[in-house]
Amino acid sequence: MGTFAGSIACVDRAAQNTTVAAFGSAWTRMKRLAVIVSAIFGAILVALPLTAANAAPRRIVSLNLCADQYLIVLADKEQIAALTNFARDPGLSYLSEAAKAYPYTTGAAEAIVAKKPDLIIGNPYGRAEVAALLKQFSYETVDVPPALTFEDIVAQTRHIAALIGHPERGEALVARMRAELALIPPPPPGRHPIAVHYQRRGFVTGTETLLNEMMTRVGLENLAGRIGDKSLAHVSLESIVVADPDYLIFTTGLADVRDQGLELLTHPVLARQFGHGRILTVPENLTVCGGPFYPVAVATLARQLREASPAKPTP
Numbered sequence: 001m002g003t004f005a006g007s008i009a010c011v012d013r014a015a016q017n018t019t020v021a022a023f024g025s026a027w028t029r030m031k032r033l034a035v036i037v038s039a040i041f042g043a044i045l046v047a048l049p050l051t052a053a054n055a056a057p058r059r060i061v062s063l064n065l066c067a068d069q070y071l072i073v074l075a076d077k078e079q080i081a082a083l084t085n086f087a088r089d090p091g092l093s094y095l096s097e098a099a100k101a102y103p104y105t106t107g108a109a110e111a112i113v114a115k116k117p118d119l120i121i122g123n124p125y126g127r128a129e130v131a132a133l134l135k136q137f138s139y140e141t142v143d144v145p146p147a148l149t150f151e152d153i154v155a156q157t158r159h160i161a162a163l164i165g166h167p168e169r170g171e172a173l174v175a176r177m178r179a180e181l182a183l184i185p186p187p188p189p190g191r192h193p194i195a196v197h198y199q200r201r202g203f204v205t206g207t208e209t210l211l212n213e214m215m216t217r218v219g220l221e222n223l224a225g226r227i228g229d230k231s232l233a234h235v236s237l238e239s240i241v242v243a244d245p246d247y248l249i250f251t252t253g254l255a256d257v258r259d260q261g262l263e264l265l266t267h268p269v270l271a272r273q274f275g276h277g278r279i280l281t282v283p284e285n286l287t288v289c290g291g292p293f294y295p296v297a298v299a300t301l302a303r304q305l306r307e308a309s310p311a312k313p314t315p
Contacts, residue, residue, distance in 0.1 A: 056165025057119035066289035067121040070160045081115040094285045094293040109133035147290025180295035187219020193246035196223035200261035206230040218302040251284040277309025
C-alpha cells in the first residue's frame, strides 16, 4: 500500500514538476515575447514623431529669389509648389530658363495660402504685411538671409538641402562649387589693382559684401575700403573721377540702360576716363544673389580682368 501510495506520489510529483516546468517554460517565452513586443512598440512610438518631424516637405513655396535658385538645383521638381515671379527674369535670375518649368507666385498672401505649403522659404527683408498674415496659419517658415561670403553659400546649401530632405545633394553641390573655384587661375603676384563697383544713382558696393569677396579672389582691392564703406554708400561721380581707380565694375551693361538711375553710368566723363579697357562687366544675375552660380561669377570677373587693359601704372 505504502509502495503503491509512494508510487502514486512519485507519479503525482513528476506530473506536477512537468506541469510547472511546462508552465515555467511558457511563462518565460511569454515574458520574452512581451519584451520583444514592448521594444518594437516603443521603437514605433519613438520613430513616429521623428519621422513626422524629419519628413521632407512636399509643397515648398519660395518668397526669396536666392532661395529659388537653390531649390531648382537641390529639390525634386514635384516638391516645389511655387518660386518667386523674379525667378523667371533673366536680368535677375541666372537660372531663369530652368525656372520657367515651375509654378510661381507674386508673393501675395492669398496666393501663397492657395498653394497649401508645408514649408515657406522667406526673406528676412520681405513684406511685413505678408509675413503678418501668414503667421496666422502657423506655416513652417525659414528665412534665408543674403550670403556675404562663399562659406555663407556653403552653409546655406547644406541647410536648405537638409531642410528639404536631400542632404547628399547639398554635399555634392558644395564639392562641385569648390572644384570649380579651384580651376580659376590665381591672381598674379604684386600690386592689387583698385576697383569699384559703381551702381545706379551712384551707389558703391562696400567691403562686407559677397561682391567684395569676389573682387578679392581675383586680386582686386575694393576702393570702398579706402573710404570706409562696409555695405552700400552713395559716392558722387566727381569723387569717383578724382579717386581714379584702375577699374570700374558694372553689373548692368551700358546697352541695358533704361532709366535715369542708370544714366549716370553712361556719363561722358566715365567713358573718357575708363572707356579704354578699364570697365569690367559682370551680369547682375550673377551678383544679385549668392548661390550655386558663385563660381561662374568669380570666373567671369577673373576672365574680364585678364582680358582688360593693364591697370594704370602706380604713381
